[in-house]
Amino acid sequence: MDPIMLFLYWLGGIFLFFSLFALFFTIEQQTYGVIQRFGKFVRVVGPGLGIKIPWIEWVVGRVNVRVQQLSVKVETKTEDNVFVHLVISVQYFVQPTKIYDAFYKLQDPQGQITSFVFDVVRARVPKITLDHLFEKKDEIADAVKSELDATMDEFGLGILKALVTDIEPDARVKEAMNDINAAQRQRIAAAEKGEADRIMKVKAAQAEAESKALQGQGIANQRKAIIEGLRESVDDFKRSVEGTTSQDVMNLVLMTQYFDTLKDLGSGAHNNTIMIPHSPGHMGELAEQMRNAVITGNAVGSKNKKE
Structure with a gap:
């Protein structure tokens, strides 16, 4: 061949x-x-x-045509002259019915989206204070999405979602905000603690008042029982021993209580009471003083009634 x-x-x-x-x-x-x-x-x-x-x-x-995400970091100034950095995340995709537009009409889709994000953010944030910026971040995201939807549809791109993923003020401003928040929390904590202390003191005072009332009632009942017992003892003693007067019985009772008191003081292991030298004869003087006090009180009461 x-x-x-x-x-x-x-x-x-x-x-x-x-x-x-x-x-x-x-x-x-x-x-x-x-x-x-x-x-x-x-x-x-x-x-x-x-x-x-x-x-x-x-x-x-x-x-x-898969969904893609573009994060754009924008530096701008708020209404109260605080510089902040916002991170806007835009989720976008190419519409399957507009492949021709996406391929031939737009050279750099990410650059175009970034430009529109800068334009919207820098037009809105300077009208908002820093405190309100955190509250209105969803409004900013919606504004970015609306602007991109209307513009990028011509180039075959659809906007799924726009999110404000981060708001970062200047470091000094952030530190000042943290100090303010800490001071507010400390003030609230102090107020709550003061209220709790007040409630505890009120409850303690109420409990003490109720305790003293019950204690006074107990003492009154105790003295009433003692008086009733003494009255019965005096009557029984006078009936048993002829010629005995009520004064003799009272002196005997005082003497008995005197010795009981000495016994109680001496039986305690940790008593620190200092006994001053005295004689049992002083009981007569004590009884006489008590009797004179009663007589004087009765006389004063009678005089007041006459007047």
Whole structure:
């Protein structure tokens, strides 16, 4: 065989072999392929095995339609002149029905989204104080999403969610805020502790008052019983011993109580009472003083009644 023909056959075989490989292509899941013919857009193909004209049609790009997240850090100033850093996270995706727009109309989608985030945040945050900024972060996120929805739809992008993921004031401002919060909590704790102490003191005073009332009632009942017992003892003693007066009986009772007191003082192991020298005869003087006091009290009472 002619060597030239053999070379041509060999060259044709190689061409067919590579053309066969160039005929088929695959597109991954959640991805769309963009086909061009001689530099002109032809069609969009979905995931799976695809066929194209070898050497004429080319897969010039693959567009991922999965949800992607872009975090944008923005520095701005609040209404009360505090510089803060906000981190805005934008979740976006390419709309499967607008692959052409996403591939041909927008060169840098992340850069475009970042520009709009900066514009919205720096237009709204300077109208809000730092304290209200934490409360209105959802409003800022909604504003970012609304602005991006209206703009990026033209370029085939959909906005799933916009989130304000972090608000970080200047370090000195943050330290001052922490000091203020700590002082407020300490003030509340002090107030609560004072209220608790007040309640405890009130309850203790009430308990002490009730205790003293019961103690006084007990002492009154005890003295009443003692008086009743003394009265019965005096009457019995006078009936048993003829010629005995009530005064003699009272002197005897006082003497008995005197010796009982001495006995109690001497029987205690830890008593520290110092006894002053005296004689039992002083009991008569004590009885006389008590009698004179009673007589004087009765006289004063009678005089007051007459007046």
